[in-house]
Amino acid sequence: MRTEEVPLEAADTEAEFDWDTAGTPESPDGSRVWLVPTPVGNLGDLTLRALEVLRGADAVACEDTRRTGALLSHLDIRRPLVRLDAHTMHRAAQVLEKYPRLVYVSDAGTPGISDPGAELVQAAVAQDIPVEVLPGATAFVPALVLSGLPTARFTFEGFLPRSGRERKERLAALAARAETTILYESPHRLHATLLDLAESCGEGRPASVTRELSKRFEETRRGPLSELATHFAEGVRGEIVVVVGGRSDEEAQAGAPDFSALAAQLAAEGLSVRDLRARLMAAGMRKNEAYALALQAGGPSASPTPLPDAATMSGEDPS
Numbered sequence: 001m002r003t004e005e006v007p008l009e010a011a012d013t014e015a016e017f018d019w020d021t022a023g024t025p026e027s028p029d030g031s032r033v034w035l036v037p038t039p040v041g042n043l044g045d046l047t048l049r050a051l052e053v054l055r056g057a058d059a060v061a062c063e064d065t066r067r068t069g070a071l072l073s074h075l076d077i078r079r080p081l082v083r084l085d086a087h088t089m090h091r092a093a094q095v096l097e098k099y100p101r102l103v104y105v106s107d108a109g110t111p112g113i114s115d116p117g118a119e120l121v122q123a124a125v126a127q128d129i130p131v132e133v134l135p136g137a138t139a140f141v142p143a144l145v146l147s148g149l150p151t152a153r154f155t156f157e158g159f160l161p162r163s164g165r166e167r168k169e170r171l172a173a174l175a176a177r178a179e180t181t182i183l184y185e186s187p188h189r190l191h192a193t194l195l196d197l198a199e200s201c202g203e204g205r206p207a208s209v210t211r212e213l214s215k216r217f218e219e220t221r222r223g224p225l226s227e228l229a230t231h232f233a234e235g236v237r238g239e240i241v242v243v244v245g246g247r248s249d250e251e252a253q254a255g256a257p258d259f260s261a262l263a264a265q266l267a268a269e270g271l272s273v274r275d276l277r278a279r280l281m282a283a284g285m286r287k288n289e290a291y292a293l294a295l296q297a298g299g300p301s302a303s304p305t306p307l308p309d310a311a312t313m314s315g316e317d318p319s
Contacts, residue, residue, distance in 0.1 A: 031100035033124045035117055037110040037136030038071060040239065041214035045137045051075065053134065059099040063107050063116060071105075079103075086116050092123040108239070110138045114158040114184055139213050140182045143241035146220045147208035150246065153179040160185075160193065169282035171200040176247060176284030183242040187211075190240055194229035197244060201225060206245040212238035259285050263297035 034053045039045040054060065054072070059080040062068035069081055082095055084104065096102060104111050104120050110133070111117030124131050144151055157174065160183060161167040174181050174197075185193050190209070197207070203226035210220040215238070221231060225244070259280060266276050273294045280290035 031096070031129050032102075033096070033120065033129055033131045034103045035111045035121070035131070035133040036103050036105050037134060037138065038068075038105050038108055039214065040108045040137050040139050041212065041218075043071075043074070045214060046075075047134065047136050050134055050136060051077075054079065054103055056101065057099075057103040058101040059095075059103070061095060061099075061102055061104045061120070063105075067107055068105055084116065084120065089116055089119045092120050093127070096120075096124060096127060096129060108137070108139075110136060113138060113140070113156075137214075139184070139210075139239060139241050142213055143208070143210040143220070144180065144182055144243055146210055147180070147243035148222055149180045149206060149208065149243055151180065154182060155179055156182045158184055162189070167196075169278070171196055172282040173284070174244065175200040175202075175205075178246040180246055181244045183244070185240045185242055187236050187238065187240060190236055190242075191229060191232050193242065194225060194232060197242070198225035198229055201244060201247070202251065205247075208243045210241045210243070211236060213241070259283065259290075259293060260297075263293045267294075267297040 034057070036050045036053055037047075038050075054075070054077050057079055059082050060068060060072065061082040061084040063083075063085045065081045065083050072079065072081075080099070082099070084092060084095060104117060106112075106115035106117060109115065112121065112133075121131050140156055144154060155174075155177060157170070160170055183193070194207075194209075198205070204224045206223070207225050207228055208220055208222040209228055209232065210218075212218045217238070221228060223231075262283060263276060263280060266279055271279065273291075276294040276297060277287075277290045280293060281287055285293070
């Protein structure tokens, strides 16, 4: 079979692509904030534009000055470093005032995704400072595609709560979803999380575990949750992304809860309408439907406050 090479003309390039090298316009005083993704493993994933922005900044704010300092030293970039992590983000307004052209990086990946960064954006917006987020490295998108699970619709959960009621509710909501779910997890909690997922979603629910993305020992393991829990029982190293398949139609039909019975049971336990609604939503019910059923079930705060009668309103003695 012969193939014919078609020359790419300049006019075709202009018509086909809409590239721009200017970036977001600066404010009148020249200030701007950039959120710059940094590699999750392989230094080669740092983009040319990221290098350009880092070199042109007045300062680089970051989670860990030692880690970011080592990265900038490797890149032969010398800029002042300012620590802005979860404990020092309250200083964001002062940092923005001191350094008009500020870059922010997290330890790895895109700032603001399960890392600090969103607070800095809010502070910049409050001061009418333009903000630009560069496309680049992140862990959950490659892991999602590598999983082999549906990618058209998905939910990114970040890190689950470590324990307690909130964790149970998040797991129950995850199990009821029809779309794919993505989680971050630490190595020493991976096995326990996989066991919890298997209990909530069913041992046969398809899933994948990806670790050490873009590094030498990158691994993606796919299979039912029970098999993944067994495989990683002895522990593992590296940054981890767990991807869990959505609930199938067969699972939904076979395991659909009796929401009315559940609401009645919870109301009998003395739950308020608010808590009752939260439990129904965690079991997979939609918000508006859960609220209506919570009111119908007659939780402690469901009864409306009785209106005063006409005599009381007029100040007359009802006796």
